[in-house]
Amino acid sequence: MIKSLQDYTVLHNGVKMPWFGLGVYKVEEGQEVFNSVKAAIKNGYRSIDTASFYKNEDGVGEAIKASGVPREELFITTKVWNDDQGYESTLAAFESSMQKLGLEYLDLYLIHWPVKGKYKETWRAIEKLYKDGRVRAIGVSNFHIHHLEDLLDDADIVPMVNQVEYHPSLTQEELHEYCRKHSIQLEAWSPLMRGQLLNNPVLMDIAKTYNKTVPQVILRWDIQNEVVTIPKSIKETRIIENADIFDFELTQAEMDKISSLNENKRVGTNPDSFDL
Numbered sequence: 001m002i003k004s005l006q007d008y009t010v011l012h013n014g015v016k017m018p019w020f021g022l023g024v025y026k027v028e029e030g031q032e033v034f035n036s037v038k039a040a041i042k043n044g045y046r047s048i049d050t051a052s053f054y055k056n057e058d059g060v061g062e063a064i065k066a067s068g069v070p071r072e073e074l075f076i077t078t079k080v081w082n083d084d085q086g087y088e089s090t091l092a093a094f095e096s097s098m099q100k101l102g103l104e105y106l107d108l109y110l111i112h113w114p115v116k117g118k119y120k121e122t123w124r125a126i127e128k129l130y131k132d133g134r135v136r137a138i139g140v141s142n143f144h145i146h147h148l149e150d151l152l153d154d155a156d157i158v159p160m161v162n163q164v165e166y167h168p169s170l171t172q173e174e175l176h177e178y179c180r181k182h183s184i185q186l187e188a189w190s191p192l193m194r195g196q197l198l199n200n201p202v203l204m205d206i207a208k209t210y211n212k213t214v215p216q217v218i219l220r221w222d223i224q225n226e227v228v229t230i231p232k233s234i235k236e237t238r239i240i241e242n243a244d245i246f247d248f249e250l251t252q253a254e255m256d257k258i259s260s261l262n263e264n265k266r267v268g269t270n271p272d273s274f275d276l
C-alpha cells in the first residue's frame with residue numbers, strides 16, 4: 001500500500017524511484033519551469049521528469065538548486081533525444097544535459113524513442129554511463145514489446161524503466177505484463193491524457209464517491225496498478241491537487257471499471273510510426 005508522496009518503487013538494481021513526480025514537457029524554459037519545479041518540490045514532490053528535447057533543463061537545474069532540498073533526496077530524469085542517438089553522440093548529449101541541469105550525477109537516463117538502427121548503440125553508451133557511475137538507473141521510453149525483445153538480445157543490462165503513454169484509454173496490458181516479467185518498472189506519460197478524460201462519466205462518478213477530482217482518481221489508479229506517474233502542471237493549485245491521492249483507496253471493482261475504459265487510444269505518437 002503506497003501511503004505518501006515520497007513512497008518509492010525499488011528498481012531491479014536496488015535504486016529507489018518515487019511513484020509520483022512532476023513532468024515538464026511543454027513547460028517554458030526560464031521562469032515558468034523554475035516556478036513549477038520549485039512549487040512541486042516545496043509541496044513534497046521529489047521526482048522531476050525532463051528531457052533535452054523539452055529545452056528546459058537549465059530552469060529545472062536552477063529550481064533544484066533553489067529548492068534547498070538535498071540532492072540525494074531528489075530523483076531527476078532526463079532523456080537522450082533522437083538526433084543524438086548513436087554511441088559517441090549519446091555520451092556527448094549526456095554531458096550537455098548534465099551541464100544544463102548543473103548536476104554531478106543523474107538518477108535516471110532514458111532513450112526517448114526507439115530510433116531504428118540506432119537504439120542499440122545508444123543503449124551501449126547509456127550502459128557505459130551507468131557502469132561509470134554517472135547515472136544511478138537507466139531505461140527506455142516508448143518501447144513496445146518487440147523493441148524491448150530486440151534490445152535485450154544484445155544488452156548487458158536490462159532497462160530498469162520503460163516510460164510510455166499510459167492512461168485509462170490506453171492501458172497497455174500486454175506491455176505491462178511483459179515489463180513485470182522482466183522487472184522493468186512501467187512509467188506513465190500523459191497520465192491525464194492531456195486533459196481529455198476530465199469529463200468521462202465513469203471517472204466523474206468514482207471521483208464523487210471519494211470527494212476527489214478526476215485527475216486524482218486517474219493518478220491513484222496508476223499507483224495502485226504499480227505504474228510510476230508524472231503528471232504535468234504549471235499551476236501550483238493543480239500540482240498540489242494531483243499529489244493529494246494518498247488518503248483514499250480504490251476498490252478492486254473500481255480499478256477494473258477504470259481499466260475497462262481502455263480503447264487503445266493515444267494522444268501521442270505510436271512508437272511504431274514516429275517521425276520525430
Ligand SMILES: NC(=O)c1ccc[n+]([C@@H]2O[C@H](COP(=O)([O-])OP(=O)(O)OC[C@H]3O[C@@H](n4cnc5c(N)ncnc54)[C@H](OP(=O)(O)O)[C@@H]3O)[C@@H](O)[C@H]2O)c1
Pocket residue numbers: 022023024025026049050112141142163164188189190191192193194195215230231232233234235238241242268
Ligand atoms: N517519454 C515521452 O515520450 C513523453 C511524452 C509525453 C510526455 N512525457 C512526460 O510525461 C509528462 C506528463 O505528460 P503530459 O504533460 O503530456 O500530459 P498530462 O500530464 O497527461 O496532462 C497535462 C495537461 O493537463 C493539465 N492538468 C494537469 N493537472 C490538472 C488538473 N488537476 N486538472 C485539470 N487539468 C490538469 C495541464 O495543464 P496546466 O499545466 O495548465 O495545469 C496540462 O495541460 C510530461 O510533462 C513529460 O514529462 C514523456
